[in-house]
Amino acid sequence: MWISCHAVTILFLSHFDVLFAEVFETHLRGPGFVMEPPGRVEFSNSSGGWLDCSASGSPQPTIDWVHADSTTVTEIHGVRRVLRNGTMVLLPFPAAAYHQDVHNTIYRCVASNSVGRVVSRDVQVRAVVAQAYKVDVEVLSASRGCTAILRCVVPTFVKELVRVVSWVHEPAIYIYPSLQGDGKFHLLPTGELLIHNLQETDESQSFRCRSMHRLTRQVVVSSPTRLRINSHRGIISPSIVEHTAHVQVSQDEGAVLLCVAQGCPSPEYSWYTHNGPGPLPVLSGPRIRLLGPILAIEAVTGEDSGVYKCTASNVGGEASAELRLSVATPIQVEIQPNVLSVHMGGTAEFRCLVTSNGSPVGMQNILWYKDGRQLPSSGRIEDTLIVARVSRENRGMYQCVVRRPEGDTFQATAELQLGECTIEVKNKTK
Numbered sequence: 134m135w136i137s138c139h140a141v142t143i144l145f146l147s148h149f150d151v152l153f154a155e156v157f158e159t160h161l162r163g164p165g166f167v168m169e170p171p172g173r174v175e176f177s178n179s180s181g182g183w184l185d186c187s188a189s190g191s192p193q194p195t196i197d198w199v200h201a202d203s204t205t206v207t208e209i210h211g212v213r214r215v216l217r218n219g220t221m222v223l224l225p226f227p228a229a230a231y232h233q234d235v236h237n238t239i240y241r242c243v244a245s246n247s248v249g250r251v252v253s254r255d256v257q258v259r260a261v262v263a264q265a266y267k268v269d270v271e272v273l274s275a276s277r278g279c280t281a282i283l284r285c286v287v288p289t290f291v292k293e294l295v296r297v298v299s300w301v302h303e304p305a306i307y308i309y310p311s312l313q314g315d316g317k318f319h320l321l322p323t324g325e326l327l328i329h330n331l332q333e334t335d336e337s338q339s340f341r342c343r344s345m346h347r348l349t350r351q352v353v354v355s356s357p358t359r360l361r362i363n364s365h366r367g368i369i370s371p372s373i374v375e376h377t378a379h380v381q382v383s384q385d386e387g388a389v390l391l392c393v394a395q396g397c398p399s400p401e402y403s404w405y406t407h408n409g410p411g412p413l414p415v416l417s418g419p420r421i422r423l424l425g426p427i428l429a430i431e432a433v434t435g436e437d438s439g440v441y442k443c444t445a446s447n448v449g450g451e452a453s454a455e456l457r458l459s460v461a462t463p464i465q466v467e468i469q470p471n472v473l474s475v476h477m478g479g480t481a482e483f484r485c486l487v488t489s490n491g492s493p494v495g496m497q498n499i500l501w502y503k504d505g506r507q508l509p510s511s512g513r514i515e516d517t518l519i520v521a522r523v524s525r526e527n528r529g530m531y532q533c534v535v536r537r538p539e540g541d542t543f544q545a546t547a548e549l550q551l552g553e554c555t556i557e558v559k560n561k562t563k
Contacts, residue, residue: 163248163530163548164194170242170256172541177348178236178262181225186253187218188244195246201239201255203506209235228262236260243505249529252505254542263349266291270342270358273374275331277362279397282374283326285342285355295344295353297324303339303357312389313424321427322389325375328360329399336362370449371396381459382433384490390428390456394445401446404428407455408439415441435462435490461537462489466545468533474552481520481549485533502532525551 168187176182188194196219198206206221208214213235214222221240237260242253266288273282285297300308300320310320319327324342328335339357346353375393382388394400402425404415415421415428422429426445430437438460444453467486475481485501487494501508501518508518520527528551534544 160191161248162191163546164188164190164244164246164251165546166242166244166251166253169253170240172254173257173259175259175261175348176223177346178226178228178231178260179349182223182258182260184221184223184240184242184256184258185219186221186242186244188251190244190246190248192246194244194250197243197245199241199243199252200234201241206240223258223260226260231260231262245505248548249504251530251532251546252502254534254544255540257540261294261348263346263351264291266295266353268295268342268344268353268355270340270355272358272360274395274397275328275360275362276369276397277331277333277364279331279369280395280399281328281331281335281360282393282395283328283340283342283358284375285324285326285344287344291346294348295346297342298345298352299343300326301341301343301354303341312422312427312429321391321393323375323377323391325393327393327426331360331362333362336360367397368447368449369395369397371400371445371447371452373443373445373452373454376443376454377456378454379457379459381461384434384460384462385432388430388433388437388458388460390430390441390443390458391426392428392443392445392454392456393426394452396445396447396449396452398447400452402426403444403446405442405444406439407442412442430458433458433460435460461539461541464489464494464535464537464543466533466535466543468531468545468547471545471547472550473547474550475520475523476552477523477525479523479552481523481527483518483520483531483533483547483549485516485518485535485545487516487535487543498536500534500536502534503527504529505532520549523549523551 166188168185170184170186174182174184186196198215198221212224238258240256240258244251269286271284271286273284275281287295302308308318308320310322317329339359341357342355344353371394373394377391380388380390404423405412406415417423420431438458441456442453444451465488469484469486473481485499487497499516528549531547531549532544534542536542
């Protein structure tokens with residue numbers, strides 16, 4: 134008796150000749166990430182950092198880490214450790230021990246078992262060496278009866294890591310950021326302090342700004358600065374001294390657009406959108422608040438994206454600035470089917486579906502991977518991967534990876550199995 138089959142050969146020990154055996158084990162399941170590391174990790178050299186990664190599958194996958202060039206990440210004594218649970222630890226280090234290929238590089242997590250392997254999104258790691266810095270106070274305008282603008286000046290080399298958390302009205306009155314202020318004082322979300330309706334009595338007041346490093350949590354306070362009131366009561370035409378040129382937020386977050394002008398009398402603000410054939414005034418509503426130099430939008434959507442214009446005006450004239458709001462909508466990636474069983478010699482077809490808020494997303498930069506390695510472009514038709522004449526080498530894990538222009542990546546995973554086939558039995562001749 135003969136047994137012929139492309140995918141499965143059954144072994145009979147009593148009355149049949151033995152050709153070979155290859156039994157498909159249905160209990161096997163390829164790896165899938167349970168905890169995928171984030172796309173960006175920042176930490177200070179004084180604290181160190183870590184990257185978590187875990188996956189499920191049958192058998193239980195092992196976790197490894199690789200560099201962007203797919204070489205294996207190894208332990209470096211006193212610098213980098215890879216724990217048995219899959220966590221990679223980057224230890225605290227002195228400034229002299231900084232290594233770019235360790236502390237400012239891309240890592241990927243790899244989960245693998247006997248079925249195949251999958252790779253995580255790129256993880257951009259950035260370690261920042263803590264440096265001492267100091268902040269100063271700059272008074273932009275201080276005319277009697279108008280508004281003073283106090284700015285906390287942070288050194289350029291640390292500016293992106295430091296934010297103003299409060300101002301101190303000496304000796305011990307703390308002023309915190311808010312959208313509207315209390316009438317006299319208004320600390321803007323970007324750190325500028327507005328002092329309205331300046332009077333001669335304000336000249337004796339002193340102020341200090343308090344800043345915090347977002348990685349080290351170190352608080353640095355400026356020296357006290359006393360206001361010098363300009364007694365000039367003439368008209369000063371508005372000029373824009375600060376505005377948020379480009380604000381980037383994710384969908385459903387809040388957005389704050391800022392436009393600060395100095396002038397006397399204190400300028401009035403108007404806001405417009407430039408997303409149509411002409412400018413349209415921005416109106417207050419359930420999600421939108423117009424608060425002078427601030428336009429606040431709650432629970433933003435993709436429709437809020439676009440160009441805005443603020444205009445500051447008084448009797449002396451007006452000044453304006455353009456601001457852009459970008460809203461990143463979430464992307465969902467799915468491979469259909471996520472498990473595909475094909476007999477040897479057959480054709481496998483996977484489709485990568487990319488949607489946002491339930492609606493299909495247009496052409497994206499789609500890459501296909503097989504067991505953690507990028508596939509060549511042959512066999513692809515836009516969002517579809519076709520594997521012709523399936524063989525044993527084709528079984529395993531497939532990934533569709535979508536990369537946004539901003540650098541964010543999203544992915545989905547599917548498994549290709551070798552399926553059942555028909556069996557032809559021929560009696561053995563004695």
